[in-house]
Amino acid sequence: MFQRLKNTSPELVELNLDGQPVSVPTGISVAAALLYLDAKPIRRTAVSDSPRAPYCMMGVCFDCLIEIDGQPNLQACQVNVARGMQIRRQNAAYDSEAM
Amino acid sequence: MPLSKSHYSVLVIGGGPAGMAAAKTAAKYGVDVALVDEQFQPGGQIYRNVDRSPLPDIDLPGKEYTFGKTEVLSFRQADIDYQPGASVWYLDRDRCVGVLIDGVNHRLSADKIIIAVGAQERPMPIPGWQLPGVMSAGAGQILLKSAALVPGADVVLAGSGPLLLLLAWQYIRAGVSISAILDTTTKINRIKALAHLPRALGAVDYLWKGLGLIRTIRRARIPLFSNVSQLVAEGEPKLQSISFRSGGRDHKIKTSLLLLHQGVIPSLHMAQAAGCGIGWNESQQCWIPEVDSWGQSSLPGILITGDGAGISGARAASLSGQLSGLQVAYELKQIDCKQRDRLAVTLRNAWNRHRSIRPFLDAWYRAPDSYLNPPDETMVCRCEEVFASEIRDIAKIGCIGPNQAKAFTRCGMGPCQGRLCGNTVEQIMAKSRGESVAQTGRYRARPPLKPITLGQIAGSMDPGESNQ
């Protein structure tokens, strides 16, 4: 869905998305990484189990909620990628006891 | 240097052009000042990543963007406690601040707070806008500036406003294939806007710039549709096409990416939750805080500056920040009244000049009513999935206002706390009652202003402690 401009830094960082290793550019937000990977939808809603993906990229819409390193419902646009990060797509109402 | 203590004379919240300018100015006159910002480098949205840019060509987004680089550099050199990655989740009228830094909650306080949190895009609710593949034009800009990412396949841009044009211009320069640009403004807008043209000539550089953008777009031979109505995003489970009406005909365009934009409005959540007075601006069709010409809000000790006090653009934001910086320097007795007024003269003149384009832009790009008051099948509240029809139904039985509407339908109770649905609910209810939004009112804003866990709240500490 989104691709890197030509002549940008080729440096990549390896993460895990739903248990699968993926490589994305360094220094970008998790939301940007998911768009780069065309990983739509990134979650399903609590009310109607409908598919969603990032919308505003600046922390206002809360549609980019995802589980990062075991913590659910984080805004992917507010967190930068890091090596070895475990990202899991989720549904909105999570099991608080399982954490 | 990051935060080193829990009380400052001045705390600036927000690291965009206004916040940086306010902090720099206050520091210049000897004020003890800290600035907290949720991002990891200064610049706000407009100058996002400007001094840590991944772009191969830093000038790609345009000269206004690169101007931000000098602002950020001088900010970094100033004598300010600058704390990036700091999320202010609580602010009250007593200037008690709760800020989350690296997962740890800290309590701060200040004699003066300057709120410089900027703006957000005005929501553009259309049927299907919640589909994966529909994003805002601002999102496109953020992806460009912060990640050097551009659409891989075709993209459609739709809406109105200078930012939409700017994005189109940036995409053209980057070689992105734009399938179409859909302009939702109406002819009537344009005629009314011309009344503001004489004043706008005070900022003729903006007009030239705008014309320049338009020229580039026309030369690129991108299909342009005007007076676009009944725009719908379609597809399952993600965006596959859009349909709309223009030039008396129905149209359909296949696309997997739609970027929407219809202007920018102040981010009021923090100011409103703290208790600052706000008022409805009919010509801008948005709420703005009640502030005087220095940014002083209705609450003592709290100032609001930059686009968060009223949309005027990055240059005006920087000037407004400087004026607020002078004001706190004066209130804290670092400069006297005469000095403040003398220093303010050129700032005010420049500020007024930069703002003189606004009435024209506001009128020219005014969002049409059908995009403020969308069709029944539009999902007004994306978080709780409440449709326009439901709001209209309860308005019909006499629901007393947006807060009661929220109570009755859950609209506005999700994580975004009304940032994306509030404006629409107000417009729907005002229209159903035949009154202005000013009379209808607005959702009540409350903390937390940003996400925070119960555990983080329970385990709060002073900044000094965690840095050991």
Add this chain to the structure above:
Amino acid sequence: MKTDFDTIIVGGGLVGAAVACGIASRGTSVAIVDGEDGDFRASRGNFGLVWVQGKGAKHAPYAQWSGNAAKLWPSFESKLRDTTGINIGFQQNGGFDFCLSEQEWQVRSEEMRSVAQHTQAVFEYSMLKHTELKQKIPQISDDVIGASFSPQDGHLNPLYLLRALHQLFVLLNGAYRPRQRVVSVQPDGDGFILRSGSTRYTAGQVVLCAGLDNQRLAKELDMDIPVHPIRGQLLITERLKPFLRYPCLQIRQTQEGTLQIGDSHEDVGLDEGTTLDVITALATRAVRIFPHLKNVKLNRAWGALRVMTADGIPIYHRSERYPGAFALSCHSGVSLAAAHEKLISGWICGDQSDLLIPEFSVDRFDVSKTQKHIA
């Protein structure tokens, strides 16, 4: 627009709307004249408990009244659901009030005993110590000494209750006059004149259910209704998978899965703001009771003003001088809603009224009038 009615209810919160539905179902003409969206609205800040335990530990009639009201709830809820189609998330399987210290346990045990005594053991309860409590609520921490439990307690969504009452009122041909804050009310012959903005209403009977504004309006009708605000701050979290099967005084899980956390009391006047101290205390207590909640995100915190009568007991008063004027004030608009809809409306309409109702007149504040001392 019709402005003359048999009965006008001033205030469309949980108390006014419930009573209005009861009166409207009798076929007389009724109007609710309601204020503005931004007014103090205790009903929108309510926690949502249908609560019996602890009520009236020092006031036997209140203990009985609360118990009776709770018993009326199931049939009232069916009626609401059948007529409006709205599910208010009503559950009445009992509720807990945690004790986090031995002292709390002692005080609570005594309160429960007192209420049981006042109601001749109609009020049922049990005191559960930690081990027994953990069988019902496995997620509690070791800090929880125990809890009091009453099978008559329950909870619901107070906002949906308000919506359902408004909808039912309209279905019963009640007239709803929103955004018409009543500025003055005066006696006029056998009836009353009410003024709001530029509109003049007339009614044979007027029922004041205007929350904190009742004191002002009541004075004009020769009634002294002592109410004052007591602020409560509340927290609500993001949605979670269900884990808490019973409402507790300090915390309950809503039908949407969010957790509501509360129970604070402050005397700060007409201030619906929040404070960092109380938010911190509420979050700390919640995590202390349920440690697994530490990573759960806060969605919203707010303050709301309880309509507190001078002794905390409801006021149901009829003016002596103007017998068509009534004033109703309480802080338990949810718990008592079924009783308000059925029994209070009956009293206002001149039915054979419940024997307990006179106990709640403001005569109890006038020493010269009380016939017996209520301990």
